[in-house]
Amino acid sequence: MHIFRERRLQTFLQNYQNRARLLIACPDQLGIVAAVTSFLYEQGANIVESSQYSTDPQGGTFFLRIEFDCPDMTAKKAEMEKEFAKIAETFEMKWRLSLHNDLKKMAIFVSKEEHCLLELLWEWEAGELLADIAFVISNHEHMRESVEALGIPYYYIPVTKEGKDEAERKQIALLKEHKVDTIVLARYMQILSPAFVAEFPFQIINIHHSFLPAFIGARPYEQAYRRGVKLIGATSHYVTDDLDEGPIIEQDVARVDHRYHPEDLKRVGRIIEKTVLARALKWHLEDRVIIHENKTIVFS
Template sequence: MSHFRERRLRTFLEQYKDRARLLISCPDRSGIVAAVTTFLYNQGANIVESSQYSTDPEGGTFFLRIEFDCPEMISRKREMEEAFEPVAKQFQMNWRFSLHSELKKIAIFVSKEEHCLLELLWEWQAGELLADLALVISNHEHTRDSVEALGIPYYYIPVTKENKREAEREQISLLKKYEIDTIVLARYMQILSPDFVAEFPFRIINIHHSFLPAFVGAKPYERAYERGVKLIGATSHYVTDELDEGPIIEQDVARVDHKHHPEDLKRIGRIIEKTVLSRALKWHLEDRVLIHQNKTIVFK
């Protein structure tokens, strides 16, 4: 760990040791915010950020994300969860508390292209990506030196049609060994099996080198060039069984024209891809993304 990252992390953990988040989704009705804020007040908490959204005030789903400070929050978390149960039951809530000090453990999957991986490694080393980057898994050896130079374990697991099931079993075993919370596909050019996805529901984040839903699947830049598009983009989304159809977290675009050839589109696209993936991952790590059906509510 770099000295800068170590200092940044130590400062963050000390500054936010008493900060937590409460995330809620439930049927919309009056009194939800009042009940939650009253509960937090009675617990001695001070709300520092609050965001809410309703899909439809008449019979829709209500979403709420609250950040708050509360003395001795780390030791009181379990006690507070038990105290909140009656409120949650009253409003039929899906809910959870999370602590700022409990950094999520992430694993990065990568193939040959390294731009997204290198962006995440740089942000992690600079203390901008507040997560426990536990390991990198790749079906190629290309990025080993960049990863191991930072003291991060690197696992080379080749994948072929013949050994795919065995390779995924090995990957899953490693992810469970490291107690991984979130998997980041940083241009990992393999389609995950339904069995793999089922092990980590809505915990796998992908970057697709296209502005979905256009140009799903392989070679989107070549197909965008053939179509003569004037905008190209990238999409970060959660992985589901349907290829490139999972809930979208973030997207961005760049304007292009007839002078740009496929290689130009790829060069421009790489910049968008790494930026979009970084933003999506940070929002996920900060519990700013709530899933509703096949869409997301992102409290930025």
């Protein structure tokens, strides 16, 4: 399987070596798309995918995501950014140009629940999750063998009430040492401190085992059972200082009824959780998510 993944990754890197993505958010006004597409044409680029959205054509915010192929893109990126900055200033754009092959470096945090981690590892091993997994961090040892069998480093950092600050200092040091830019909380059942979150703004993706905003916090399946819900769900979102209230990337639900006890809800919920997290993470890795206030624009 390792050989298959490496071959698929090398094929991907070779096939898309000249592809890039341009993400834009700016006040909506006439001429944005014309200016951007004309610029890309002048650079010799061929647009292969384009998505746009406006919150309101009259005074709203305009969002644009473009994928394009351009010869010698890696060598031209810095100069292209310099030239595009002139257009961006004219339209008051917040923008980002990224190379398709510049894979994000990711760390996965996990606790006792293993289903979300295993889903991500399986998709990564199959070549479906295009990222560089730097390591896995856990406050338990039981997933070490499964992770290290794939050649991924595994760090056991226990978290106690008295030692939480020290544990986070170790975690932050590892993340910075390995230049991690995406952190995935794959059912990591710890609340991150404001100081930790501030180090990685909108780089931390969580899976919450509830269809937010319902049942925020701990034991949502038990809350759902007591409420007698007919739908349960899961939500993947960016982490902010407000517990389970960061910008939502993806959600899904399943129908249940009065016969479902808390353990039944958990069993169904695990399937939703792992699929929702995987989808949200892929969209993030592919630069398909633009954050706007406390919402997201997702060009899936």
